[in-house]
Amino acid sequence: MPNHLTVTRDEWLQARTALLAKEKAFTKMRDELSAERQALPWVKVEKEYIFDGPSGKMSLADLFNGRSQLFIKHFMMGPGQAQQCVGCSLEVDHLKGILVHLQNHDVSYVAVARAPIQEINNVRRRMGWEFPWVSSYNNDFNYDFNVSFHPQELATGKVYYNYRLADIGMTDLSGDSIFYRDDDGTIYHTYSTFNRGGEQFLGVYGFLDVMPKGRNETGPNHSLGDWVRPHNMYGKGGVVEASGRYHPVAEDCGCSSQSKETV
Template structure:
């Protein structure tokens, strides 16, 4: 349990609360309209044709990027931080995976396939997937340029030189793998196009725990040394109540 202070909101009459709530509702509606406009602009982004043939190691053998669409025209890739020899996947990525796991069946019935991709060998990935009880397809890009080309994995040389591009800026990182989401489209001729990628906090909108916490008086309550989910989130089988 997180330590916390008492909430600081004033206590008012129901009528005063209702007036304040309606004022906030106007701002919420404004945000909804802005989000709708942003989503439209995201869909209108130009795309880039994928010329390289990427091959992944899967439980059904080697598969190309096109085959990961599984007959659908759209593909969402969850770039999951899990490098060779890690033993377990990133806690933050595991947090995200818990949330998007339940979307799979709905996405697949709406022309979208969902796949996780990590650099770890398939044997390590599959052991962790089974531990977590996840069903979303998870493939290995081990030996492929896929993660590097999509700027979620970095060579030791890039890290040493401080010449790493992540989230569309260049700077320093301390680890070889980071997270993100990428979206692809496949046309009737089998051509594949990269339409969108988001990194950093860009993927937290799929973390519904955050959306619910944002409605509560204490909010995310991330007041530890990291000031983020690393202060409190654990893999779902590592909480005390999970034992």
Template sequence: MPDHKIVDHEAWLEARKALLDLEREETHLRDRVNAARLALPWERVEKDYRFETPDGAASLGDLFAGRRQLIVYHFMLGPGWAAGCPGCSFIGDHIDGTLVHLNNHDVSWVAVSRAPMAEIAAYKARMGWRFPWVSSHGSDFNYDFNVSFTPEQMASGTIDYNYEALPSDQGHDELHGMSSFWRDPDASLFHTYSSYARGIENWMSTMMILDRAPLGRNETGTMSFLKRHDEYAAAPVHSCCHAAE
């Protein structure tokens, strides 16, 4: 058993109520952040970005699939990679079940990577995912949204990621993030929001569940336990769980 303070029920209840006050404060802060996010100004998308899809070439407007809102996940899978980023793959595991609800609420969701479509399709098949996933190979899209970086940018010493300059020798030439877009009836497109790094951590609902487990995330480093879902060995069996068997 972990080394943890053990108290009677009354003392536990007092501590739990104190934590509830903090949890309510967190909820109210999240509401304020969400309101501020919705109040952000928008910027017009001027470039005619093109993508490769399973059905052929498509524009950014086509990715809306007839809806007014689009969320793009910038998935780390570069050209020639044998597999996608484990963290991005973890997010991918959370998406398929949400699509029907997002679509019904006038929101389309699509993953975008720089890998060619054939490489995306192969990895998608391996993982068993159904969500839409397209290639920006040959496009400026990933570079313009600061999730892909040219050799010159990597050699410069710094890259622009998550709205700050970061040392390029501490990063990769592909990083993750998300971007939201709006499509007007006249087909004008607007970029409304982008977020990177831990800014979309709450997309990973598994982490939110772990936060309520007795050991929490139980990490030695950020998501140190994480593997692609087909790479886990059988879960360890602890003798305490089978003592009565």
């Protein structure tokens, strides 16, 4: 940083104006991409899914809570998982300020994890989270939407995740899926994204990307795992393994050598 180029105000304005042209082109391209995303064909969801919620059983239709659009966060948390996924935690932390706005714009937001509901409730209380969060422990939802994998699948060395076959080595991963429910009650799956596709829901990156140091992810993971911690664990040590899971005490980590996808 100390050797960064320094110029006059007029020279800075010239460089900034040149960059502005690229920013405007990027904004236009983003609008075009959003339109293409919304124009994707849909898939009718004909299978019935019953989730375990804080107050009892809930169908997929119940998760819409009277709205026509549903955003589901596939939270990376399997049964008995003691370590918290820092990426999923950072993503849902963004909900505190915007959930009411989503709900009043015909969008319901629900996190889904394969962990049993009691384990989910324990994490929710510890983190102070108030968004809806249900368990798919007793249904096939996670498996059908390619964020959880059976042991026999993992044993083959290739599972279908992020629209390709890959050697994942983990039973549960993260992602985001979108659903629409029409006036007749028919539910459609309209969109899903995984890995870095979820960065569009991490508003903190919008701030970091304009800062002099940028994302500054220069640690061993070259990702948010280099700096993000559960919001109640900053300054308390610990380590994040390559899988994105936080361990309070480094010597208890048993960290995986799993490689990280960067694109």
